[in-house]
Amino acid sequence: xxxxxxxxxxxxxxQAVKQGQLVIIGGAEDKQGDCSILREFVRxxxxxxxxxxxxxxxxxxxxxxxxxxIQVFERLGVEQVxxxxxxxxxxxxxxxxxxxxxxxxxxxxxGGQQDRITKYIxxxxxxxxxxxxYAQGLILGGTSAGASMMSDAMIVEGEAETHPRxxxxxxxxxxxxxPEAVIDQHFAQRGRLGRLLSAVAEQPHLLGIGIDENTAIxxxxxxxxxxxxxxxxxxxxxDMVYSNLHNLLKxxxxxxxxxxxxxxxxxxSFDIKSRSPLVETNSPKAA
Numbered sequence: 001x002x003x004x005x006x007x008x009x010x011x012x013x014x015q016a017v018k019q020g021q022l023v024i025i026g027g028a029e030d031k032q033g034d035c036s037i038l039r040e041f042v043r044x045x046x047x048x049x050x051x052x053x054x055x056x057x058x059x060x061x062x063x064x065x066x067x068x069x070i071q072v073f074e075r076l077g078v079e080q081v082x083x084x085x086x087x088x089x090x091x092x093x094x095x096x097x098x099x100x101x102x103x104x105x106x107x108x109x110x111g112g113q114q115d116r117i118t119k120y121i122x123x124x125x126x127x128x129x130x131x132x133x134y135a136q137g138l139i140l141g142g143t144s145a146g147a148s149m150m151s152d153a154m155i156v157e158g159e160a161e162t163h164p165r166x167x168x169x170x171x172x173x174x175x176x177x178x179p180e181a182v183i184d185q186h187f188a189q190r191g192r193l194g195r196l197l198s199a200v201a202e203q204p205h206l207l208g209i210g211i212d213e214n215t216a217i218x219x220x221x222x223x224x225x226x227x228x229x230x231x232x233x234x235x236x237x238x239d240m241v242y243s244n245l246h247n248l249l250k251x252x253x254x255x256x257x258x259x260x261x262x263x264x265x266x267x268x269s270f271d272i273k274s275r276s277p278l279v280e281t282n283s284p285k286a287a
Contacts, residue, residue: 020134022177022219026185026211026230027111027144031072037216037228039076044218045106045139048077053104056085057092057120058112058145065110092124101129106139109146115156115172117149122175131177140177144185149174153182153206155199161191164254166202166245169195178219180272184210187233200237201245201254207275208235215266223278225269236260236275 023041030036042050054069056062066083073081084100086092101107107130109117121127134140140150148154154174162168171182182203184196187210200208211217212230226232237243241258248254262277264270269278 019221020136020138020140022150023139023141023216024147024150024178024183024211024219025141025143025216026147026187026213026228026232028186028189028213029143029216029228030214031068035072035076037214038072040216040218040227041106041108041139041141042073042076042078048079049105050078051080051103051105052078052082053100053107054081054083055107055109055117055146056083056112057087057109058114058116058149059110060112062087065112069108069110086120086126089120089124092121092126097126098129101126101133104133104138106141107133109140109142109149111144111146114145114148114154114174117145118154118172118174122173127175130175134177147183147185147211150177151181151183151206151209152176152179153199153203155182155184155195158192158195158198160195162194164194164197164201164256165251166198166248166254167250169198171199180205181207181209184208186213188212188230193233193235196233197235197237197256197259198254200235201243201256204237204240204243207272208237209233210235219272222273223269223271226264227266229266231263231265232270234260234262234264234270236262238275 052073054066056066059065062085070081084097151174153171156170156172158169182199184192196208196210200206210233215228215230217224244255
């Protein structure tokens, strides 16, 4: 049997290109004006030929929220938009929901409560199908709660505008489309740096990513790129030199020394594997 190395390499490259992309939004994205973030999601999902599924599982107002996104996507030129609401695990196993995901080129998770997403979807046929389609090239988007569920560790709730303490944040497993990370949203607007640091302190191998409102990261090919009006805050505790985590009593403050902090506005990118900003290669703003 003769193996053509060029064909093997081409196949590997095609597989890499086929991997899906994530559009993860910090909440409160523009839906009335230029809609630049949602516009980018639509473009990546196939532009006017896109087939968009809006997942309203996170919200208790699926009709109102779903209709709002249908109007926005249709205004951007998408002709095929439908809402799938899975208000139970049984609905996440329903043939109609699975068929919608199979046909979609882009799936968008709305805001609401992120624990509803994992409660009703995690471990179901719909969850497995979403991961399968993502590996095949599906574009996945999510805003607010739909952003938090994207990572390995998911912030369920936590105090804002306070210094880091272990008890101020509660985490659970997310849907893990973005491994080795924990994502927080409405970041600068709600003063959530303390709770993000607290969430990562117990799992320092995770990359902490805080996304401002009307701001998004696009995750593709092992890199994330920032678009939108605000900034993305990345905290990296992997190489910190000191933590008092194991000596803490209840309500005592965390000491975290040697933490890496990156602030990336629109137009900047970050290499996830090397945990490094790509300021020299991607930004005309860099001097």
